[in-house]
Amino acid sequence: PSISMGSSYGPVFEEQPSSVLFPEGSAEEKVTLSCRARANPSASYRWKMNGTDLRLDSDPRYSLMAGNLVINTPVRARDSGSYQCLATNPSGTVISREALLRFGYLHEFSPDERSPLTVTEGVGFTIPCNPPQHYPGLSYRWLQKEFPEFVPAGNGRWFVSQVTGNLYVARADLPDVGNYSCFATSRIDFITKSVFSKATLLRVNSDGLSYRWLQKEFPEFVPAGNGRWFVSQVTGNLYVARADLPDVGNYSCFATSRIDFITKSVFSKATLLRVNSDGQNTFPYRNTHPSSLT
Incomplete structure (x- = not known):
């Protein structure tokens, strides 16, 4: 509504405080909470913090510039909270919305x-x-x-x-x-x-498992890597390039897990290898051991 310039009227806010996030350690050394009201006669201002009247004379860091509250060298432990501006003249008092002063820190x-x-x-x-x-x-x-x-x-x-x-x-x-x-x-x-x-x-x-093959009985292992025998460290399978009659016997997959300083080994049931006299072929022996140890 329009107001006659000559008549008296109570305060009407033109600017209310807004919430502020103040970074700790900022080069900016003060926080300003704005407040301005139109009134006739002119309004006086005071502030509340967390619902309690703020005594501006109780702390030299506080000052009032027109209706604005200025807090110099703000401190999170003392100054974070909710602020409200009150504008008063003989015709009445208005109270602003709440504005939160929060501190950003890391x-x-x-x-x-x-x-x-x-x-x-x-x-x-x-x-x-x-x-x-x-x-x-x-x-x-x-x-x-x-x-x-x-x-x-x-x-x-x-x-x-x-x-x-x-x-x-x-x-x-x-x-x-x-x-x-x-x-x-x-x-x-x-x-x-x-x-x-x-x-x-x-x-x-590594995946914790290494493989060898027991030949006939412990501790006799097949001579993997000699060109005729090969043990895959991925699948654990035993590959024999050429079977000879002396190869006849039982074979067991021997798996070892090493994690840090702990070693554990297990072996599979034996597979019986028979070799015919003309056994000049290539074939694999499958690893029947589980892929991991528990």
Whole structure:
């Protein structure tokens, strides 16, 4: 409604305070919460913090410029909260909407060393980020081995959660061995801050299995690699290029798992090999052992 310039009227807000996210460590050393009201006679201003009247004379960091509240060198522990402006003249008082003063911050990662992680080739794994205290949310990447080499997140094998910061790897490969650090970045307005964690050493074991074949009885093994005998370290199968009569006997697949300092071996039931006198052919003996040990 129109107001006659000569008549008295109560305060009407022209500008109310807006919420502020203030970056800790910012070169800007003050926060200004705006408030302006039209009134006749002119309004006086006061402020509430968290519903309680703010005594501007109680802290030299507070000052009032027209209706604006200025907080010099704001501190999260003392100044974060909800603020409201009140404009008053003899005709009445109006109170503004709430404006939140929040502080953006990103602490350093824990200085504690991180435990190494040992995984098996071909098996998926997770490296936790454990980000430091922060507000608001962060973006995450992972340093691979050394800066500025980052893991190729999003290529189908690597995935970095933008919620937890954890690194997920669908399948471990031997070249993945090395140090990995979580790299967290905070962006508030034009201020960017990044921190990174202590490294996690990743070790990748082969699939844990190696194969040999017992010939007749333990500990006599077939002489794999001599040109006539060959043991596949992928399938465990025994290949014989040429069968001779002395080869007759029982054969067992002997599988060994080595993870860190733990070794475990098992062997299959025997397969009886018979050789005809004209046995000049090539044939495989199948590994009937499971592909992994438990």
